[in-house]
Amino acid sequence: MTPTVNRQIVLASRPPAMPTADNFRLEERPMPEPGPGEVLVRNIYMSVDPYMRSRMRDRKSYAPPWKLDEPCDGRAVGRIVRSNHPTLAAGDYVSSMLGWREFFVSSGQGLSRLDLSVAPLPAYLGVLGIPGFTGWYGLTEIGRPKAGETLVVSGAAGATGSLVGQMGKILGCRVVGTAGTEDKCAHLTRDLGFDAAINYRTAGDLYEALRRACPDGVDVYFENVGGAVLDAVLRCLNPFARIPLCGMISQYNQDPPEPGPRYLFQMVGNRVRMQGFIISDHYDRYPDFLREAGAWLKAGRLKHQETIVEGLENAPRAFLGLFKGENLGKMLVKLGPEDG
Ligand SMILES: NC(=O)c1ccc[n+]([C@@H]2O[C@H](COP(=O)([O-])OP(=O)(O)OC[C@H]3O[C@@H](n4cnc5c(N)ncnc54)[C@H](OP(=O)(O)O)[C@@H]3O)[C@@H](O)[C@H]2O)c1
Known part of the structure; x- marks a missing residue:
């Protein structure tokens, strides 16, 4: 009834x-x-x-x-x-x-x-909706990771970030995530195959923590949070790094947003490309995503x-x-x- x-x-x-x-x-x-x-x-x-x-x-x-x-x-x-x-x-x-x-x-x-x-x-x-599609598009089309490169993803235990990190592993990257609790960080390395995870709330010097977790520098940074994490990642970038700018949740309740980031100039010397995107501009790619991520999901390679x-x-x-x-x-x- x-x-x-x-x-x-x-x-x-x-x-x-x-x-x-x-x-x-x-x-x-x-x-x-x-x-x-x-x-x-x-x-x-x-x-x-x-x-x-x-x-x-x-x-x-x-x-x-x-x-x-x-x-x-x-x-x-x-x-x-x-x-x-x-x-x-x-x-x-x-x-x-x-x-x-x-x-x-x-x-x-x-x-x-x-x-x-x-x-x-x-x-x-x-996983098969907007978060998965956004992660897949931003990572593969803008991040363009190559096997052996280092990918850092923020908001890594969330909907988008957790899938981006796993896709990075499937594509052969070393993957480092940032998240806000010890339990989330343990989940990333224990259950989702991340190589390292950093609790951005308790890490202290985020730059030092990232340097330790990314001994070969950062080639792709999938940006979900902005603020202090972005600031620290900018100092670890390798030449020709790529930054898919997906979101910046740390700024959404700040009006006006906080000043920064401070290390943007690092992008000049390193010839870094940062590109924002809105997934609704790319719905024509949804069938491609569904084919590729659907196969990963079916094969048990993507957990959600x-x-x-x-x-x-x-x-x-x-x-x-x-x-x-x-x-x-x-x-x-x-x-x-x-x-x-
Ligand atoms: N460009 C696009 O088309 C598009 C599409 C979808 C989503 N997005 C963006 O992608 C990002 C992730 O979205 P989602 O749907 O997957 O959400 P989500 O990651 O599942 O949830 C948000 C997470 O953000 C973290 N967070 C909250 N406040 C924070 C802060 N001040 N500093 C750092 N982390 C904070 C929290 O995790 P912790 O416990 O780790 O703090 C929270 O679980 C957002 O920025 C969103 O706007 C963009």
């Missing part, structure tokens, strides 16, 4: 610095009815992502700002419960951009059908973790947890059972 109310999370206010749960509000709305040609989807997992912080600002960005008092949105996977659509059937699993709510009606535009024989449902928001928070009402808490390092692998919110 479909419930009569649909719960959703709206943006209640815009935070000046670190967001809090008060910036969000849980609301109940009547259950939407699918019209002719439409489907009713029940969301099962929704993604919370660092980039959503920029959507809380009323400022131009590559992703539009969330509107006040309207439901937030973002990636989700769910199941069609009723269909008046010619090709999408009740029971189909689909991905959408309509997270942060339990149900939604769609014309089918923007929905992609998911094949659960390839990977379990949460994987489509993690999800940290799953239960209940739509806890979605704001899950989102805030990204800025406190509460996730290992991909942070997801589970909104309901996978079948039924």
